Amino acid sequence: MDHITILAQVAETASNTHTETQIVPVDIIYEQITSLSWLQAILAVSFGVVYLLYGWRIFKVLTIISFALLGMYIGMWIGGQFNRVFLGGILGLVVLAILSVPLIRWAVSVLGAVAGGILTAGLWYACKLPEQYIWAGGLVGVVAGGMISFIVFKIAVMLFSSLGGSMIVVTGILALLHHYEVTTAYVNDFVHNYNWFLPLALLIPTAVGMIVQNKLIKNASDWSI
Secondary structure, eight states: OOHHHHHHHHHHHHHHHHHHTOOSOHHHHHHHHHTOOHHHHHHHHHHHHHHHHHGGGSHHHHHHHHHHHHHHHHHHHHHHTTTOHHHHHHHHHHHHHHHHTTTHHHHHHHHHHHHHHHHHHHHHHHTTOOGGGHHHHHHHHHHHHHHHHHHOHHHHHHHHHHHHHHHHHHHHHHHHHHHSHHHHHHHHHHHHHOTTHHHHHHHHHHHHHHHHHHHHHHTOTTOOO
Protein backbone atom coordinates (compact mmCIF):
# COMPACT_ATOMS: atom_id res chain seq x y z
CA MET A 1 0.00 0.00 0.00
CA ASP A 2 1.58 3.29 -1.08
CA HIS A 3 1.76 6.53 0.86
CA ILE A 4 -0.95 8.24 -1.21
CA THR A 5 -3.47 5.49 -0.42
CA ILE A 6 -2.65 5.70 3.28
CA LEU A 7 -3.08 9.48 3.30
CA ALA A 8 -6.39 9.15 1.47
CA GLN A 9 -7.69 6.69 4.06
CA VAL A 10 -6.57 8.93 6.93
CA ALA A 11 -8.30 11.93 5.34
CA GLU A 12 -11.49 9.93 4.83
CA THR A 13 -11.43 8.72 8.42
CA ALA A 14 -10.95 12.27 9.71
CA SER A 15 -13.79 13.49 7.52
CA ASN A 16 -16.14 10.77 8.78
CA THR A 17 -15.19 11.52 12.38
CA HIS A 18 -15.90 15.21 11.87
CA THR A 19 -19.32 14.41 10.37
CA GLU A 20 -20.21 12.06 13.21
CA THR A 21 -19.24 14.64 15.84
CA GLN A 22 -21.04 17.54 14.17
CA ILE A 23 -22.98 19.36 16.86
CA VAL A 24 -24.84 22.08 14.96
CA PRO A 25 -27.73 20.34 13.13
CA VAL A 26 -27.28 22.20 9.84
CA ASP A 27 -28.89 19.40 7.83
CA ILE A 28 -31.97 19.42 10.05
CA ILE A 29 -32.24 23.20 9.79
CA TYR A 30 -31.96 23.02 6.01
CA GLU A 31 -34.57 20.27 5.90
CA GLN A 32 -37.00 22.49 7.81
CA ILE A 33 -36.37 25.30 5.35
CA THR A 34 -36.89 23.18 2.25
CA SER A 35 -40.00 21.46 3.64
CA LEU A 36 -42.05 24.68 3.52
CA SER A 37 -44.29 25.32 0.54
CA TRP A 38 -44.67 28.75 -1.07
CA LEU A 39 -47.82 29.46 0.94
CA GLN A 40 -46.30 28.27 4.21
CA ALA A 41 -43.19 30.37 3.62
CA ILE A 42 -45.25 33.52 2.95
CA LEU A 43 -47.35 32.90 6.06
CA ALA A 44 -44.16 32.33 8.07
CA VAL A 45 -42.70 35.65 6.94
CA SER A 46 -45.97 37.48 7.66
CA PHE A 47 -46.39 36.00 11.13
CA GLY A 48 -42.68 36.35 11.85
CA VAL A 49 -42.71 40.09 11.13
CA VAL A 50 -45.60 40.58 13.58
CA TYR A 51 -43.79 38.42 16.14
CA LEU A 52 -40.56 40.35 15.53
CA LEU A 53 -41.98 43.86 15.86
CA TYR A 54 -45.07 43.43 18.06
CA GLY A 55 -44.17 40.42 20.21
CA TRP A 56 -44.20 42.71 23.24
CA ARG A 57 -47.96 43.11 22.80
CA ILE A 58 -48.65 39.38 23.10
CA PHE A 59 -45.62 38.24 25.09
CA LYS A 60 -47.74 36.49 27.73
CA VAL A 61 -49.45 34.30 25.16
CA LEU A 62 -46.14 33.61 23.40
CA THR A 63 -44.54 32.65 26.71
CA ILE A 64 -47.31 30.23 27.62
CA ILE A 65 -47.17 28.65 24.16
CA SER A 66 -43.37 28.33 24.34
CA PHE A 67 -43.49 26.61 27.71
CA ALA A 68 -46.37 24.42 26.63
CA LEU A 69 -44.32 23.18 23.68
CA LEU A 70 -41.31 22.68 25.94
CA GLY A 71 -43.46 20.70 28.32
CA MET A 72 -44.77 18.60 25.46
CA TYR A 73 -41.27 17.63 24.32
CA ILE A 74 -40.15 16.86 27.87
CA GLY A 75 -43.30 14.85 28.48
CA MET A 76 -42.84 12.92 25.24
CA TRP A 77 -39.29 12.05 26.24
CA ILE A 78 -40.32 10.92 29.72
CA GLY A 79 -43.38 9.11 28.36
CA GLY A 80 -41.17 7.34 25.84
CA GLN A 81 -39.37 5.62 28.69
CA PHE A 82 -42.69 3.97 29.61
CA ASN A 83 -44.11 3.55 26.08
CA ARG A 84 -46.57 6.38 26.74
CA VAL A 85 -45.29 9.07 24.38
CA PHE A 86 -48.66 10.65 23.57
CA LEU A 87 -49.86 10.70 27.19
CA GLY A 88 -46.55 12.06 28.39
CA GLY A 89 -46.63 14.81 25.78
CA ILE A 90 -50.14 15.91 26.74
CA LEU A 91 -49.39 15.91 30.46
CA GLY A 92 -46.13 17.81 29.97
CA LEU A 93 -47.86 20.39 27.78
CA VAL A 94 -50.66 21.01 30.29
CA VAL A 95 -48.40 21.10 33.36
CA LEU A 96 -45.87 23.61 32.03
CA ALA A 97 -48.56 25.75 30.39
CA ILE A 98 -50.40 26.03 33.71
CA LEU A 99 -47.23 26.67 35.72
CA SER A 100 -46.07 29.42 33.35
CA VAL A 101 -49.18 31.55 34.05
CA PRO A 102 -48.50 32.46 37.71
CA LEU A 103 -44.74 32.41 37.07
CA ILE A 104 -44.92 34.51 33.92
CA ARG A 105 -42.09 36.86 34.91
CA TRP A 106 -39.74 33.98 35.67
CA ALA A 107 -40.78 32.19 32.48
CA VAL A 108 -40.06 35.24 30.34
CA SER A 109 -36.68 35.69 32.02
CA VAL A 110 -35.83 32.06 31.29
CA LEU A 111 -36.76 32.57 27.64
CA GLY A 112 -34.57 35.67 27.59
CA ALA A 113 -31.66 33.63 28.95
CA VAL A 114 -32.21 30.91 26.36
CA ALA A 115 -32.32 33.53 23.60
CA GLY A 116 -29.01 34.94 24.82
CA GLY A 117 -27.53 31.44 24.76
CA ILE A 118 -28.69 30.85 21.19
CA LEU A 119 -27.14 34.12 20.01
CA THR A 120 -23.75 33.54 21.62
CA ALA A 121 -23.69 29.90 20.49
CA GLY A 122 -24.37 31.21 16.99
CA LEU A 123 -21.43 33.59 17.27
CA TRP A 124 -19.25 30.67 18.40
CA TYR A 125 -20.32 28.72 15.32
CA ALA A 126 -19.84 31.74 13.05
CA CYS A 127 -16.24 32.12 14.23
CA LYS A 128 -15.59 28.44 13.34
CA LEU A 129 -14.59 27.54 16.87
CA PRO A 130 -14.68 23.80 17.80
CA GLU A 131 -18.30 22.67 17.65
CA GLN A 132 -17.87 20.19 20.50
CA TYR A 133 -17.38 23.17 22.82
CA ILE A 134 -20.22 25.27 21.47
CA TRP A 135 -21.99 24.73 24.79
CA ALA A 136 -19.36 27.03 26.34
CA GLY A 137 -20.31 29.85 23.97
CA GLY A 138 -23.97 29.22 24.64
CA LEU A 139 -23.44 29.18 28.40
CA VAL A 140 -21.95 32.67 28.30
CA GLY A 141 -25.11 33.96 26.60
CA VAL A 142 -27.39 32.09 29.01
CA VAL A 143 -25.67 33.63 32.02
CA ALA A 144 -25.50 37.13 30.52
CA GLY A 145 -29.02 36.99 29.08
CA GLY A 146 -30.39 35.57 32.30
CA MET A 147 -28.80 38.27 34.47
CA ILE A 148 -30.01 41.07 32.21
CA SER A 149 -33.48 39.53 31.89
CA PHE A 150 -33.94 39.21 35.64
CA ILE A 151 -32.72 42.77 36.20
CA VAL A 152 -34.59 44.48 33.34
CA PHE A 153 -37.72 42.51 32.51
CA LYS A 154 -38.45 44.56 29.40
CA ILE A 155 -35.19 43.40 27.81
CA ALA A 156 -36.21 39.76 28.31
CA VAL A 157 -39.48 40.40 26.48
CA MET A 158 -37.79 42.17 23.58
CA LEU A 159 -34.94 39.64 23.35
CA PHE A 160 -36.92 36.43 23.17
CA SER A 161 -39.71 37.83 20.98
CA SER A 162 -37.25 39.47 18.56
CA LEU A 163 -35.20 36.29 18.24
CA GLY A 164 -38.30 34.14 17.84
CA GLY A 165 -39.67 36.40 15.13
CA SER A 166 -36.27 36.53 13.45
CA MET A 167 -36.09 32.72 13.29
CA ILE A 168 -39.50 32.50 11.64
CA VAL A 169 -38.83 35.34 9.18
CA VAL A 170 -35.43 33.98 8.13
CA THR A 171 -36.83 30.47 7.69
CA GLY A 172 -39.64 31.79 5.50
CA ILE A 173 -37.36 33.98 3.37
CA LEU A 174 -34.85 31.16 2.82
CA ALA A 175 -37.71 28.82 1.92
CA LEU A 176 -38.94 31.32 -0.69
CA LEU A 177 -35.42 31.67 -2.11
CA HIS A 178 -35.12 27.88 -2.20
CA HIS A 179 -38.25 27.64 -4.33
CA TYR A 180 -36.85 30.20 -6.78
CA GLU A 181 -34.66 28.17 -9.15
CA VAL A 182 -32.07 30.90 -9.64
CA THR A 183 -31.24 31.05 -5.92
CA THR A 184 -31.83 27.42 -4.85
CA ALA A 185 -28.17 26.46 -5.14
CA TYR A 186 -27.07 29.62 -3.34
CA VAL A 187 -29.31 28.88 -0.35
CA ASN A 188 -27.89 25.38 -0.08
CA ASP A 189 -24.32 26.64 -0.43
CA PHE A 190 -24.59 29.44 2.12
CA VAL A 191 -26.38 27.34 4.74
CA HIS A 192 -23.94 24.43 4.54
CA ASN A 193 -20.62 26.06 3.67
CA TYR A 194 -20.59 29.48 5.34
CA ASN A 195 -20.65 29.29 9.14
CA TRP A 196 -21.31 33.01 9.51
CA PHE A 197 -24.42 33.02 7.33
CA LEU A 198 -27.15 31.66 9.63
CA PRO A 199 -25.94 33.45 12.80
CA LEU A 200 -25.72 36.75 10.93
CA ALA A 201 -29.10 36.17 9.27
CA LEU A 202 -30.63 35.79 12.75
CA LEU A 203 -28.65 38.50 14.50
CA ILE A 204 -29.51 41.39 12.15
CA PRO A 205 -33.35 41.03 12.29
CA THR A 206 -33.12 40.39 16.05
CA ALA A 207 -31.25 43.66 16.57
CA VAL A 208 -33.72 45.53 14.36
CA GLY A 209 -36.64 44.00 16.24
CA MET A 210 -35.26 45.01 19.63
CA ILE A 211 -34.66 48.60 18.47
CA VAL A 212 -38.16 48.93 17.00
CA GLN A 213 -39.83 47.26 19.98
CA ASN A 214 -38.00 49.53 22.40
CA LYS A 215 -39.33 52.60 20.59
CA LEU A 216 -42.86 51.21 20.41
CA ILE A 217 -42.90 50.26 24.09
CA LYS A 218 -41.76 53.74 25.11
CA ASN A 219 -44.65 55.26 23.16
CA ALA A 220 -47.23 52.79 24.47
CA SER A 221 -48.58 54.23 27.71
CA ASP A 222 -51.03 51.34 28.15
CA TRP A 223 -48.34 48.62 28.14
CA SER A 224 -47.15 47.35 31.49
CA ILE A 225 -45.10 44.43 32.68
